[in-house]
């Protein structure tokens with residue numbers, strides 16, 4: 001059983017996750033790269049730029065929130081963590097790096113709290129902040145409990161003037177207690193070298209070579225296996241990779257399967273507090289672990305739901321923090337306009353568009369692609385209104401956008417009940433006529449109707465625009481264990 005939370009992991013960890021209840025934590029926090037990542041969905045014509053938006057603002061600045069996080073660490077009762085963070089502040093001063101470290105420190109203290117005494121934590125970062133994070137981990141988890149700095153190396157074409165090309169990430173592996181004694185650790189083995197493979201010939205090669213993740217099997221020639229080292233060569237998710245879902249910082253599943261297999265057992269609880277498009281929860285589900293995923297954007301939560309459905313079929317997932325009723329939707333709209341839009345757009349299976357910097361594209365919050373004749377793909381514009389005051393001008397604007405974008409239809413999702421003139425204006429827009437039927441050109445759906453299961457009335461929605469996670473075959477799980 002898995003639980004998916006929408007929200008800030010600090011609040012959720014504090015309010016929802018019990019002390020010493022988790023066996024394994026993997027976290028891959030965004031780093032202050034000063035860039036907003038764009039989530040790219042594939043449009044039917046193959047171009048991705050049609051529908052991009054900011055998934056999350058990857059910026060950490062020294063501000064009130066950072067100051068608060070710093071104070072909370074000072075008052076946490078963990079004097080080593082407090083002293084270390086204070087020392088860092090006097091060296092770094094109040095800048096973006098320091099903000100990042102304060103936000104990480106306060107979260108690492110919570111993660112330490114929720115880990116069982118036998119638990120392990122893997123912190124994924126890049127060399128920009130890795131050295132500072134390692135010292136923070138020493139302060140919070142204790143030096144004796146530092147196990148490995150895992151180097152994940154990959155090949156990527158990039159230009160690096162005056163230095164070597166940076167082609168690796170760092171993953172710090174720590175245990176909660178006892179220098180690691182008692183923490184689950186299953187020794188994994190590397191694939192044999194080509195020379196060994198040649199000597200083996202035939203069937204034994206087959207059994208070993210399926211993946212490097214798997215634990216050693218009982219082959220005759222066990223002496224030829226070598227325990228896995230602390231550097232892992234795994235390809236990044238390149239633009240053509242089958243597993244690529246379009247989430248900008250998606251990590252390879254092999255990487256997560258390896259971590260989960262090494263540091264947990266079937267039935268254990270795995271937590272990813274920055275779960276993105278859900279690589280950890282996918283791997284945990286596949287390997288029969290219980291899991292908890294947390295992310296601060298609705299986009300991630302709806303992507304994960306879809307990813308798990310595609311990979312495993314209808315499995316029970318406990319989703320918390322996303323609106324379940326009108327009251328929840330009103331609260332979300334009041335709290336964050338953009339999160340509300342992304343959530344509303346996911347209710348009609350539209351591809352989100354725009355974001356905080358919509359600029360020239362304003363008026364479009366999402367696209368629905370459909371194939372009226374089963375062959376040619378057409379689009380509908382989705383516009384979301386989360387305010388209490390709605391009026392006929394919104395319908396006129398939507399009609400103008402539909403015409404400007406050469407779309408066939410428009411869907412207005414409204415939290416408030418539409419007014420009579422709005423309904424009248426929508427009807428007056430007429431119909432989109434196809435060989436197979438007529439569809440209202442402008443359709444208004446309230447959030448309440450969407451909760452009741454209503455959907456836009458459209459011919460043949462084109463689901464190929466959503467990248468699908470590969471179906472996990474029944475039996476793979478058993479084979480891997």
Ligand SMILES: C[S@@+](CC[C@H](N)C(=O)[O-])C[C@H]1O[C@@H](n2cnc3c(N)ncnc32)[C@H](O)[C@@H]1O
Pocket residue numbers: 007008009010028029030055056247249250251252273274275276277278279280294295296297300
């Ligand atoms: C680097 S991505 C993780 C990618 C993930 N490992 C994957 O394979 O898809 C970081 C994620 O952290 C989320 N995030 C950022 N700040 C957060 C916070 N305070 N609480 C929860 N999630 C947060 C972002 O929305 C983003 O999805």
